Amino acid sequence: MASSSEYLSLREIGRRLNIPPSSVAYYKDRFSQFIPQQGGSGRRIRYPADAIPVFKEIRHMFNNNYSAEQVERDLARKFSPVCDLPHGQAEPQSVAELAGVVEKLSGLLDTQALFRAEIDSLRGELSTLKEEKERIEARYRDEIARLESEVEALRAERAAMFEEIWERIDRSADAGAKRSARPGAGFMQRPLVVTNDKGEYLGVAGKHGHFSLQEFVRIVRGNAGDSQRQVAMRWTAAGKDGYVLTLTTKDPAGQGHEHAIELQETVTPSGNRVVRIAKLTIDGNPVPDPFLMVLFRKIRDGFDV
Incomplete structure (x- = not known):
């Protein structure tokens, strides 16, 4: 007062x-x-x-x-x-x-x-609000970066888990079927190629090396894990240096197809040992060679070129 x-x-x-x-x-x-x-x-x-x-x-x-x-x-x-x-x-x-x-x-x-x-x-007051806004934005940027890192780690863990499951399924199938066979590591890691109508060998090379049969199998398994389709893989020996990879797919309604890919190990004129896709059949019907070129272009587009 x-x-x-x-x-x-x-x-x-x-x-x-x-x-x-x-x-x-x-x-x-x-x-x-x-x-x-x-x-x-x-x-x-x-x-x-x-x-x-x-x-x-x-x-x-x-x-x-x-x-x-x-x-x-x-x-x-x-x-x-x-x-x-x-x-x-x-x-x-x-x-x-x-x-x-x-x-x-x-x-x-x-x-x-x-x-x-x-x-x-x-x-x-405005200066204080701006400082608080910058602190909040910085905190959320750090949080987003942390979450992105966790997501990447979970994706890698998921991919490794699927790979391990498929490996166990393959080993179990090999042990339970006398007529079934699985290629060795050397065969799986060789460059995967096709030949054109001139007999030239066409392959795919990316940042981390050539596109191999092992990379092809990994993509198939990854797509199976990301979709609702069921995919079964079976290996069968075909001659001295070849194998047939049979992929059986089924959708949730039970409809599906069977793809048989015949693979042969060979040596190119330049002396490189490769695995060639010799033939592809879908539900027992041979696929024309030009279709193999289309398939290989799609593989090339999805690889890290």
Whole structure:
């Protein structure tokens, strides 16, 4: 509570009444005839404790949606207009005009200071919000990178799991069927090729080496794991240096096909040992050689060339 002999700045009055600086400045300019002040000029203008109830009443009426004219009428009923000169004494016109100009100028400076203080406060809040936004974005970037790394690790683990399952199925099939055979590692890792109508050997080379039979089997198994089809693989020896890979597929409705790929190990004219796709049959029907070229182009497009 301010004492009757205490004089306050406009900013201090706003702080005590919890009124924004811009509102305090507006009240002071709009209802100056009801607000007492004591000496000083510009930012040094001071207001006696009697001014606090006036500001408080103005704030209360505006909070209750009074118009400025209604506020002025109520102030006239509750507070006497301020008179700075003794009763009956009038200021000379020129002095009064000069005093009015000085008062308005000082009021503008005071209002400007209040606005600047409010702007500085808003700038500080904006800077704090920007820093918080950057911290949140950085945290989410790190979290996204961590999750992506986990997804990649899970994908690799899933692929390894499918590979191990297929290896176990293949070993079980080899052990349980005398007529079944599985190529050795050397055969599986040799480049996979086809020959065109001119007898030329065509293969696929990527960033990590040649496209091999082992890579082909991995792609088949991976596609089986990513779809609802059931895929069964069976190896059968075919002659001295050859094998037949039979792929049996079934969809959820039980419909399917049987693909038999005859593979022969051979040596190219340049002395490279490769595995050639010699023949492809689908449901017992031989596929023309040009179709093998189409198949190989699709393989090439899916490999890391």
